[in-house]
Amino acid sequence: MNRRYLPLVMLACALTVGLFIGLNFPSPDLYVPENHSYSLYHQNPELLQMAPSESSEMILALMSQLMDDTGTVVLNIKVRDFETAEKDFRRFMQEAQQFDNLVINLELSETEIGEFNRYSQRNTELIQRLLEESQRYAELQSLVIKYRDERNPSALYSVTYEGEGLKTKIGEITRQYNAQASALTTLGTQFNLSTTRYRQSVSEAEALVAEVGATQETRKAEADSLQRAAPPSPEPGGVASVQVELQPDRASFGDTIRVTAWLNGEEVSGKAVDLYVDGDLWASGRSDPGGRFSYGLVVDRIRAERHVMYAGHAGIYSQVLNFSVMPVDPDLTLDLPAESGENVTVAGTLSAAGRPVEGAEVKTFLQDGILIDTVYTMEGNYRMSMRLPPGSYTFQSTFSDSSFPLNPAKSRIQTVTVREEVSLQSLITTIMIYATFLILFSMGAVVYYRHGKGGEPLFRLKNPFAFLKFSRKKDEPQEKGVVPPAAGAPPRKEEGPAPPEDRKAALEEPAHSQDWAIAQFRQLMIGGDLQNAVHGLYLHLRDRMGRTYRIRNHKALTPRELWKFATDRPYFGDLTKFIHAYETIRYGGVVPSAQEAEALLQWFSATSSAVERDHD
């Protein structure tokens, strides 16, 4: 390869390497140990950490506690020790949460442990409701005593009806609690857990329902007795009684239950009518001229269970009716583009029976069960956005809310590929980094070019702006540096040995005169600088031969190359001796004697003169 292209090749290589490194500097993962951390036979423990051990003991202990504590809470509810029941329930909730976390962390959701966890979570919800409804039912007892003492049959009926609603709720909760008891005890037995207290709690819950039922019967009897003893005296010409009917008595999400209440009496038009579901006021309105009040109860956010309903007007209540809400499977969708920028938007819909579900909680998970966000549907739609680094991700949305008559649902798993986005900021950063590299490189090149070894650059770039240059004045020196003396002129002795920099510069300058070169040699020899002394002679010969024979790039010639060039020249013998002596002194560090130095000068002079003759 031509040597003049070597710097360019090196520059190209350097730029290529710089470009490669520059492209990869934001993520320098050319090699990470993880690349070599797993095989079919084992995983590398050096790259991982010791996990908290004895998980099975912890899990089994928690499972055992969850089964036992369920029994304890139910028992305390049954004996109406609500304070202790609440305390036990809080502990139970913490354990259930801890167990849930453990199941998620250990990725056991799809296992029997996960199944146990789901039952346990459901139990948490049921027990909480059982506790709340039972507390409310117990509170009604004080009202019953008050109204009984006041001999107020209307208020007593009101409380009794509310109690009826609570009785239905408690019965339904207990039914659901007992429904999963069999599966839960089977799982407990599978893992050798004691299920005695849990099974006992099921019996206690049933006893509680029976007890509430008996209490309700007593309250009704008391209300009837009170009413018989002191029948309500309606206003003259007012409402005497209220009746209600509903159709149908079984419905599911989106259906409408038509409720009609009648006021009986002389003046029934425009009277206030209230509709109660499970003891809670559900709707209010005024009767029409015929004393009717109709209401379409849309099954929307109401639990899938049996409910009680009655109507009332000014302390006069209708009979109690029941209706059941049946659960249906909702349709949960997840819309995700196959590819996305780093801002990923997840959207979807939740609907059931062709109707959007409003205000339902939807959770979206990333792979491995990582919860991304929880949002609520608006008109059946949900949407969430997040920023993710480039890569491939799988998403799934879930719905599980028992306040709707809808079964839990999961969307289809969707995958999105997140592309790397080039932001303006990172673009500017990259440009600045490249610019810094370029500036540093240019500065280095300039410094090397101007102050390279001996002030002689490795290569010279043609000046593309040469046409702008003014012509140089004739009396100006052509180049900076030491101006060589006139041919044959001896060095000025009064100047003494030149300082090292000047000496070096002088040596690198083309020798215009053989005598000058010899004088320089002698001067350096006296100063003890042998290597530079012989080097000066060599440079003189190299330049002279280069110019005489028009050798291209002669400044890059090594002594051996120069010697090979002169193989067929008449002065080849002298040159051979000179080169050998030169290498011995310069590279071998040999100190020549006075005679050897003179011999060296003779070989030099003979060669130089011969070249001079060829030049002429």
Add this chain to the structure above:
Amino acid sequence: MITIRKILILSAVIALIAFVPLYLHLITTTREFARYNSQWNGTSLFFSDLDSRGAVPVRDTQEILAYQGSRLLILAPDRPFSTAEARTVRTYLEGGNTVVLADDFGTGNDLLQGMGSDIRLLPGNLSSVDLYLWDPQTGRFYPSAVIGSVSREDILTRGVEEILLNKPVALEGGEPLAGTSVLSWVDRNSDQRVNANESFGRYDILARERVGAGSLYVLSDPSIFVNSMVLLDLPANNTRLIQNILDAEVLLVDQVHSRTSAEEGILPLLLLARSTMIIKIVMVALLSIIVAVLFQRRIL
């Protein structure tokens, strides 16, 4: 001034320094379980211990019959056992010797079947909720890093309570000496989760079978012998288990079927050179001549 001589000497030193890793690279291998693999998945440390105990490498299965009262280790076999070899191992056992077979996905079942043993290695990764490895960065647990516990005292399990395994399989048959907790499963699809067709249960990881006057032990994971497991700072008793396995008057190590004998490329030649005195002498002489020539030519 830097002379050519100095440059040459410097180059020689650099070349020498570069030669050391090259040599180390050539005399090692990256094969799984290989005794010359000093990386995390090799068994160089275990074999160093074996060598210091004077263990005898078995290169022909027939040789084992010559060692009465000995213990044969067969670690991670991956080459098939012929019927004759399996019979030889049975004869060896019946003669009052002991065989320790540590295997998970290799040809261990061929040997067990060939010698008429009741023990079998079940396919699929054994995994457990009782695990000891996790990645704190991702929060991911590795259920195939199974913690097993000893259920029966034996000469191999003396002083051992727990055994940490690394991607083991489950065992069937024989007298169980160690097993997993009830929250373990065979991960048939290797997704590190329990799926619908995978259920929890206790599985054996170390079993024994009496064969004549001898004993056959089967450990369901040879990974306990790899360097990274040997070096692991374990609260469990793997070290003690390994010491118990090695605690024999005469130890034989199978090098016919085992992955531990894996050698590739130039490695066998270099190992031969390293273990043969005459080749060592020739190499030293050659190097000396080269250095002398360099000096004579004033290159050095």
